[in-house]
Amino acid sequence: MKLQCDVEVVNRMLPTFGMKSRGKGSRAVLCIGKHLDKTSQRCSVYLMICTAKDRTGSKYKLKDNIEKFFTWFVEEGKATADANSLKNFLSAARLADRGSDASSLPLSTLTPVRARDVEQPKKKLTIVSKKDYPLTSSFPYSLEQLQVSYCKLSRVDTRMLSLKALRKLDLSNNHIKKLPATIGDLACLSELVLHSNHLEAFSEALCLSTLQRTLQLLDLSQNRLQSLPAQFCQLRELVNLKLDDNKLVSLPFHVGRLAKLRFLSAAHNQLAVLPGDFRKLRLENLDLFGNPFVQPNTLDHTMQLTFPVSLQELASRAVANLRIPYGPHLIPAHLCRDLELAKTCDCGRFCINFYIKTAVSMNLHQVSHTVVLVDDMGGTDAPVQQHFCSLSCYSEFLDNSLRRGIR
Incomplete structure (x- = not known):
């Protein structure tokens, strides 16, 4: 059994000599497997820790060699490894410590690891060319920021939707026409950039997903949107919303419910009038330039x-x-x-x-500190x-x- 995680090995005798451990873990691969003890000439179950500095690994005998297992961080989801994998690994280590039959344990071969196995997890990936787009390999599971632009994607790759740590997804400058509802399953997503695509709709399902609690920036500019659903205003964590260069004939009826919205741009659309709820907004910057607003007359x-x-x-x-x-x-x-x-x-x-x-x-100016002029006349x-x-x-x-x- 193997496990990739951050590991810190502490020598408890260091304080005796007036020394401190550095208090920071290193990326490592943990293995549980059999090893021949040269002293006793018997095979025993060992834990091996391999790091970038020691890829051959350090081995620790498991049987009767563990005082206590601490599992608080595992239960609270604070471990750096996958929680289920870590639970299984600790279970195997506990059985080995108790001297269980080795044939019942999921053992691995204790061999040196590859350099890529002990690299720090990749958190950011940028792809701006179709030739660099991965067709056979998966995206690193640890990604927090992913940009895939100029790749002529016609749909959102389902492999992206399994990146549970993803905080920013940038799919700008592609050919995407429709968004899958499963984007709403990305529980950490705070920034979604989709400008310069072929989007014709933003679904109600996305508005009612976990994006309600996480999404702070949404860029839908330069698409083909004609309207947004009434449920759009359920995205109440939005701070920055970009809707420029679409075909919008109206803004969502309850746009005033976006209480945290501070930056709104909807320039170059087909807006003739703003919804009454617009008065409730409290913005820092507003851009509505280039819309065919009607000249209001209270008698009409x-x-x-x-x-x-x-x-x-x-x-x-x-x-x-x-x-x-x-x-x-x-x-x-x-x-x-x-x-x-x-x-x-x-x-x-x-x-x-x-x-x-x-x-x-x-x-x-009643709703925004800074206002981009509505027209060329300075209004x-x-x-x-x-x-x-x-x-x-x-x-x-x-x-x-x-x-x-x-x-």
């Missing part, structure tokens, strides 16, 4: 009201206004989806599917949606707007 509106208001609408408004808990286990799923898209009226109450909608001008204003739950709320808004001379 969309009327989506019926008289009288339907009972379903009244009930849904009551649930939203009174903050009554709901879910698919209590009400139909389509009503849950409607409630997730509840609009806030100027009066502070909610409306669901029946409302009056218009657009008002907002200076983007920093953009239209934001405004909803009203009734005719009386809309009329009161118009009266106030006219008094302030706003059109």
